[in-house]
Amino acid sequence: MTKAVITAASRGFYVCQVCEQLSQRVSEVAHYCVRCGANLHFRKPQSLQRTVALLVAATILYAPANLLPIMRTTSVGYDQDDTILSGIVTLWSGPSWPLAILVFFVSIIVPSFKLISLSLLVISTHRGGKWRLQERAALYRAIDFIGRWSMLDVFVVSLLVSLVQLRGVASIHAGFGAPAFASVVVLTMYAAQSFDPRLMWDRA
Amino acid sequence: MKPLHILACHQCDALLSAARDRSAVFYCPRCNATVLRAVPKRLDHALALFLAAGVCFVLANVFPIVAIEAAGATVYTTLIGAVQSLHAESMNIVAVVVVLTTLVIPSIELLCVILLLMLAQLNHSSWALSFLFRVREALRPWSMVEIFVLGSLVAIVKLGNIANVVLGIGIWSMGAFIILSAAASHVFDPLEFWSEIKVPTTRLLK
Ligand SMILES: [Zn+2]
Numbered sequence: 001m002t003k004a005v006i007t008a009a010s011r012g013f014y015v016c017q018v019c020e021q022l023s024q025r026v027s028e029v030a031h032y033c034v035r036c037g038a039n040l041h042f043r044k045p046q047s048l049q050r051t052v053a054l055l056v057a058a059t060i061l062y063a064p065a066n067l068l069p070i071m072r073t074t075s076v077g078y079d080q081d082d083t084i085l086s087g088i089v090t091l092w093s094g095p096s097w098p099l100a101i102l103v104f105f106v107s108i109i110v111p112s113f114k115l116i117s118l119s120l121l122v123i124s125t126h127r128g129g130k131w132r133l134q135e136r137a138a139l140y141r142a143i144d145f146i147g148r149w150s151m152l153d154v155f156v157v158s159l160l161v162s163l164v165q166l167r168g169v170a171s172i173h174a175g176f177g178a179p180a181f182a183s184v185v186v187l188t189m190y191a192a193q194s195f196d197p198r199l200m201w202d203r204a
Numbered sequence: 205m206k207p208l209h210i211l212a213c214h215q216c217d218a219l220l221s222a223a224r225d226r227s228a229v230f231y232c233p234r235c236n237a238t239v240l241r242a243v244p245k246r247l248d249h250a251l252a253l254f255l256a257a258g259v260c261f262v263l264a265n266v267f268p269i270v271a272i273e274a275a276g277a278t279v280y281t282t283l284i285g286a287v288q289s290l291h292a293e294s295m296n297i298v299a300v301v302v303v304l305t306t307l308v309i310p311s312i313e314l315l316c317v318i319l320l321l322m323l324a325q326l327n328h329s330s331w332a333l334s335f336l337f338r339v340r341e342a343l344r345p346w347s348m349v350e351i352f353v354l355g356s357l358v359a360i361v362k363l364g365n366i367a368n369v370v371l372g373i374g375i376w377s378m379g380a381f382i383i384l385s386a387a388a389s390h391v392f393d394p395l396e397f398w399s400e401i402k403v404p405t406t407r408l409l410k
């Protein structure tokens with residue numbers, strides 16, 4: 001066993017989450033950063049509970065986000081509903097397979113990977129232990145970095161709905177998959193922000 | 205050891221001691237998070253770049269993003285136009301998400317950082333400085349202009365075989381906005397802005 005690493009919290013130091021200034025805890029009252037005035041906590045308050053609540057909400061919305069159509073194309077004599085996945089299939093077999101791969105990555109892989117990995121992080125942190133700590137730290141950073149890109153399809157639908165309004169020829173309308181999908185992205189982003197990676201080091 | 209030379213990793217809370225050195229980037233020896241990036245202090249360069257980005261952002265919102273020509277008609281859309289169409293379709297959640305992530309939040313973020321850098325030029329260390337800084341830090345992950353531009357590209361490709369697509373000034377301005385604000389953020393490192401430790405290397409305290 002190597003000697004335990006000294007953490008800021010163990011020595012009574014708050015780390016400002018905004019400007020990273022260290023401040024010494026002096027009393028029980030609420031603390032504010034001396035440099036930038038942000039609220040100070042040793043760890044993000046109710047980190048695991050908040051993350052779990054947001055993850056549950058996101059998981060519930062995950063099904064309608066993927067099963068309901070995100071848009072409906074109405075053309076002369078035919079209607080076509082597109083879900084996230086069928087939109088990717090159309091892109092794959094039609095205009096551009098490299099873009100199809102990109103959209104598949106950010107719209108299908110990233111959200112499901114995020115839900116699974118965040119759950120894994122919460123469970124492993126709750127149980128504690130040293131299991132693959134460095135990998136878990138890297139995983140958290142990856143999730144935090146890439147999560148916002150899932151919003152891509154929401155923007156695609158917004159533009160298509162706004163552009164394709166050719167009366168009597170063709171029009172595109174948004175479906176209820178779109179708000180569900182946008183909510184999943186926002187909720188998982190909040191979930192990642194609520195998770196405090198320092199907890200897994202505390203409980204190692 | 206002077207208190208100035210001690211900092212904590214924001215990802216794992218390890219206390220680290222910092223020594224002045226010429227290394228450009230410093231990673232936490234425990235969890236590998238980037239703890240400090242040594243960027244020379246050139247706040248006036250950053251301000252100029254952010255101002256230019258601001259001009260591009262205004263243009264991006266005034267001019268059309270894309271237009272399609274089909275069945276003898278030309279339809280074009282702006283960012284606001286896209287939000288209005290969503291609202292007209294009763295897709296209010298989507299409309300709110302789009303208007304916040306591509307218009308409201310990027311504007312506030314840009315205003316904050318421009319004001320912040322102007323105040324810093326005047327050597328004004330006040331609560332205003334820290335307030336602006338905190339607002340910007342909180343908003344940054346929710347500013348999604350670059351994702352919107354990629355989305356426009358996907359939309360253009362999807363429409364390619366239905367109609368003739370024309371790129372508008374709006375999308376080029378957005379591209380310029382992204383490049384300029386990325387360059388500005390590279391010059392203006394928020395941690396370095398606060399920190400008096402300019403070029404550190406560190407080791408774990410045992
Ligand atoms: Zn602070």
Ligand SMILES: [Zn+2]
Binds near residue numbers: 217235236237
């Ligand atoms: Zn660390």
